[in-house]
Amino acid sequence: MTCTCTKNNTEFFRDFELRNFNTLKISSKADLVFFVKNEAEICTIFQTYKNAIMLGAGSNVLLSSNGIRQPVIITKNMCEISFRRDCVEIEAGAKTQKVSLEACNNSLSGFEFLIGIPSTLGGAVAMNAGAHGQTISDKLVNARIYDTKENKIITLSKEELNFSYRNSLIKKNEGRYVVLSAKFALEKDDKQKIKAQMDKNTEFRKKVQPSLALPNLGSVFKNPTLPDGSTISAGMLVDKCGLKDFHVGNAGVWARHGNFVINFLNCTSYEYLQVLYKMYTSVKEKFNIELQCEIVRAGEFSEAEDEIWRVIKKD
Ligand SMILES: Cc1cc2nc3c(=O)[nH]c(=O)nc-3n(C[C@H](O)[C@H](O)[C@H](O)COP(=O)(O)OP(=O)(O)OC[C@H]3O[C@@H](n4cnc5c(N)ncnc54)[C@H](O)[C@@H]3O)c2cc1C
Structure with a gap:
């Protein structure tokens, strides 16, 4: 109850x-x-x-x-966004789409990419969210962090937060650091120019990503880096394995882009993970490339789910 x-x-x-x-x-x-x-x-x-x-x-x-x-x-009720000249301080629970709109209203550039990311600021910092050539760490000055191990609030600089592709000190030390708020230095620019970039980003997303009417978690695998240093689209690799529309129960690969897995109707976490496992093993067999899972998980998972997770998650 x-x-x-x-x-x-x-x-x-x-x-x-x-x-x-x-x-x-x-x-x-x-x-x-x-x-x-x-x-x-x-x-x-x-x-x-x-x-x-x-x-x-x-x-x-x-x-x-x-x-x-x-x-x-x-954290959704902890959502203050305070602008002071070119700087903005944002609480962990603020929705990033709102942050993007407010930055635009203040003629500040640097958050155009956030318009299409349905996250909170805390989650975006933990995951180092990024798109369209921008990441949350680009303009970050520092973050107010609660260190659960030491039981104290600290301020960590961008360098100390050790950001890399969809990764950060917070993500690497799961459970230890909590983002309370973060401070960013943005750049003054023309409001119409910022708005035009946000519209362009939104249009692009409409073509390549499912809307949340098809429940999903964004890209499930990171784009792998090849031995020559270039990156390749994980979705393209999955598509080439003929997995568009592959389903297990009520979870399935989105027919229009192979890196999105949709909950079509009350899917279970096990169904969802089995789809990810099929994507991973198919790409490994066909291209000898080991995809790396981008998403994280929380809760009580069965042995079968743990086994899949060990294979697809290699942070
Ligand atoms: C339609 C769609 C499109 C997406 N597009 C993109 C994209 O373009 N680029 C991109 O990078 N991602 C994208 N994502 C993925 C996702 O939005 C980002 O990873 C986002 O940053 C996660 O934020 P969240 O608030 O939802 O975090 P959650 O999913 O709630 O949590 C993610 C992790 O962060 C931790 N966390 C959350 N809040 C805090 C906090 N305050 N302190 C410490 N840890 C915390 C959680 O414990 C968890 O481990 C997309 C997702 C969807 C559904």
Whole structure:
């Protein structure tokens, strides 16, 4: 049964259904979910629950159909965006599409790519989200971080956050660092020019990505780097294996682009992972290239799911 209460003024729910809190629309019940309003609440929760996990917009995390026993902290109500001249300070739960629009309204360039990424700022920093030649780390000055191991708030510079392709210090040290907010230095530019770039990015996405009407987690595999240093499209490799429209139960490869896997109707995490496994093994057999999973996961997974994860996830 779901109940709503407050504990130290932090809103929390037990047996909470997370279907509407992940873009894949996986049904996953969490034992305990906190909706935090500020950084002090996050620190207090971690002092009691060392194993709590952060959930942004759930746009890059596969939640288990078997549920989640760890406490889940949702940041969506921590969403201040404050502009000061060319700088902007953004709280972890701010939606990145809103950040992109507000930067444009302030004639500030650097966040045009965020218009198509349905994430929160915290998730984008953790995953070093990027598109259209820009990444979240490009304009980042520093981030306010809660170090759960040391139980203290620290400020880490862009260099200290050690960003690389869809990776960061936060992602590498799963569970240790929590993004509370981040500061960016943007560039003044012509509003119409910024808006035109955002429109161009949106148009491009419409052609190559499914909308969230087809629930998905964005690109599931990173684009692999070849021995000569160039990168190749993971989606193209999957397509060449003849997997467009490949399904397991209610999960399947999107017919228009091989790097998207869709929840067609109440798919389970196991069905979704079996599709990823088929994509991985097919590309390995045909091209001798080992794809690397871009998404992360949370919850209680079965042995069969763990086995697939060990193969497709090699960070
Ligand atoms: C339609 C679609 C298009 C997409 N396009 C792109 C794209 O172009 N480029 C791209 O890079 N990605 C893309 N993605 C993937 C995804 O949006 C990004 O990876 C995004 O940055 C994840 O943010 P989130 O808030 O949804 O994080 P979540 O999915 O909620 O979490 C991802 C990870 O970050 C951690 N996390 C979340 N918040 C915090 C925090 N405050 N502190 C520490 N850790 C935290 C979580 O614990 C988890 O490990 C797309 C996804 C979809 C569905």
